Amino acid sequence: MRSPWGEPAEFTLKPGKTTIGRSPDNDIAVPDQSASRSHAELEYDESTESLVIRDMNSTNGTFVHRERITRPHTLQSGDVIRIGEHVLTVHFRDPNAAPTRKEGLGTQLLTRDLVLEALDHHAVLLYKIARQLNTVLDIDTALREVSSLLRVSMGADKCEVILAEQFTDLNELGFPTTIARMAIDQQTAIIIPDMPPDSEKRFGKSALLMRLRSALCVPVMAGDDLLALIYIYKTDPESRPFDENDLHLAVAISHQAALTIQRTQLIKSVQKEQQVRVLLQRFLSPPEAEYIMRDYARTGLLPGLTERRLTVLFADIMDSTGLAEQMGAKRFGELLSKYYHEMTNIIFQHGGVLDKYLGDGLMAVFGMTDAQPDPEVNAIRAGLTMLDRLEFMNSRSTDQIGVGIGINTGLVVAGYVGTDERVEFTVLGDTVNVAYMLEAHARPNRIVIGPGTTGAVAGHFNLRRVGPVEVKGRTKPVQAHEVLREPLEMD
Secondary structure, three states: OOOOOOOOOOOOOEEEEEEOOOOOOOOOOOOOOOOOOOOOEEEOOOOOOOOEEOOOOOOOOOEEEOOOOOOOOEEEEOEEEEEEEEEEEEEOOOOOOOOOOOOOEEEEOOOHHHHHHHHHHHHHHHHHHHHOOOOOHHHHHHHHHHHHHHHHHOOOOOOEEEEEEHHHHHHOOOOOOOHHHHHHHHHHHHHHEOOOHHHHHHHHHHHOOOOOOOEEEEEEEEOOEEEEEEEEOOOOOOOOOOOOOHHHHHHHHHHHHHHHHHHHHHHHHHHHHHHHHHOOOOEEEEHHHHOOOOOHHOOOOOOOOEEEEEEEEEEEOHHHHHHHHHHHHHHHHHHHHHHHHHHHHHHHHEEEEEEEEOOEEEEEEEEEOOOOOOOHHHHHHHHHHHHHHHHHHOOOOOOOEEEEEEEEEEEEEEEEEEOOOOEEEEEOEEEEEHHHHHHHOOOOOOEOOOHHHHHHHHHEEEEEEHHHHHHHOOOOOOOEEOOOOOOOOOO
């Protein structure tokens, strides 16, 4: 008889009737609240070697092979009886036969029939295990739960579920590697009921040193993929050796463990993807973030640093130091937060990527993906919308903000750097430096663009030449133009 939380017990039936129930005065006491005080009755007829079970009008019923019995039922060897949370397996033995000592090695392929047989024998325990594991979200916790349940139910000294990535560290985990390697390489369940006298020769010196009495190894499989290994052993020479029932239970739990490992891995993958998506949405519009995430879902990687042609926009608040002194830190902080919120939304609406906030300014780039064509035009439209929005904000407040916007187009090195926990977008190159310097010449409330941008937007906007602009670090000045806010006059 097996219960969900303890080692199995064995009962030898005598001729006549054997009572089963919750009451301790039964021949087989079942300490289970779902069992009736007088639940069922077994009757063994020695002359015909027949065994019959009857349900004694129990509340929750008596089940044989998952079917509730309503009349006397003749049992066969191997039949499985379930009463409440306890499972009894029937075995007919020849009383005159000498007991045999099982030694050596047994292997068993992880077939569908083997799993179904295990489910028959251990339905209640497996239900409890599945219910418990289904609430676990962390893979380490799940594996500890599986290990603990197996160790207790089998009375083992040690049990552990070893993930595939840990197979190279079996020695450090305290398990004889020879037995484990056999199970891993053959992808079969290995049972050693009793260690043979030549255990050192057959299973390695570690098995002898650890005084292994009995061992059981079961691969955890998902299709053809080996996910983990269940390794259980006993050292007490007086302990019950592992038997076929233990093997069946371990195989069935390996199936549960495979589902649990896959589920926790999927949860971890989804959490990781969501974490990256949240990080991306700090500086990308939702459509751009989803565009990047499609590649991430396929490759597991964010776009690295690459050389590409982009349009860079700098927007900086004029005399922010004076404003902060005049308004006070709290008011200025609130104003800056609102400004960033409004401007960032405008950048996202025009397909831009927010590179970073710069204290009292911000930097954005356009053209990171093919999802938004004409990055030069989109950048200028974003700048014009930002100025319009700023005018509206100033009209509703006594706190007046002035900004300068510089835009330039050219080759840069751009991409995503960092870890899963922290991702940053960065853009480097001369094009960035020029856009930054142009912003200083765009005050107040003007947009000044560099030559790379000018050539791409000619005919789209009304431009005015503002003359060469000296850029620190460059030998030659940059020819710049101002984008006028008046619409372009068409012929």
